[in-house]
């Protein structure tokens with residue numbers, strides 16, 4: 001199970017996540033209480049183990065702007081968290097000659113009922129047909145808030161959508177995950193990976209060591225049949 005610990009704001013938290021077994025650490029460049037700058041992240045990334053992915057979360061729709069932050073901050077992957085037409089992913093792929101990881105966020109609107117399932121299914125089909133993005137992160141949208149909400153979407157409604165709509169994509173589940181529910185999310189949705197921000201914090205932008213340890217242990221121990 002691939003595990004991303006997101007919304008890091010300081011070196012101690014990012015190093016702790018890596019030491020406890022996270023596969024990736026995330027930094028939020030989108031508007032957020034946990035927002036960081038490329039300059040901040042450039043002070044952190046050189047001190048992380050090279051096998052840990054360093055992922056920037058962007059809502060920008062401008063590839064050149066994102067690329068400048070990637071270079072300055074020493075990132076290995078981007079999470080496209082804004083509207084994200086495939087043209088943006090293609091442009092980034094070209095700019096980095098395929099040597100950048102690209103994760104596309106697809107939002108599940110928790111207020112939209114059955115329309116959410118339909119919208120996510122359409123989005124997954126389009127992404128799969130575009131053949132430029134390999135990994136998709138499904139996150140909750142709550143009102144206008146698109147990340148770090150601490151709210152989970154309807155896993156029962158999502159199960160069939162995620163397993164059929166985009167079966168060649170690597171699915172990452174986010175939104176309201178915590179140490180006590182991550183195993184249930186994995187058993188219900190059988191994702192390729194999981195992602196968490198607020199569920200392992202003691203306050204915005206500050207990780208809680210015990211929550212982090214338990215989250216990673218529980219995610220690693222959960223059975224997933226994803227291949």
Ligand SMILES: O=C(O)c1ccccc1NCC(=O)[C@H](O)[C@H](O)COP(=O)(O)O
Pocket residue numbers: 006007026028030031032033034057081139146147148149150151174175176177195196197198199
């Ligand atoms: O974490 C944020 O504050 C944030 C704000 C705005 C856009 C994205 C943001 N985070 C991106 C992530 O990938 C989070 O891990 C994801 O939204 C899950 O957050 P949470 O529900 O708090 O675990």
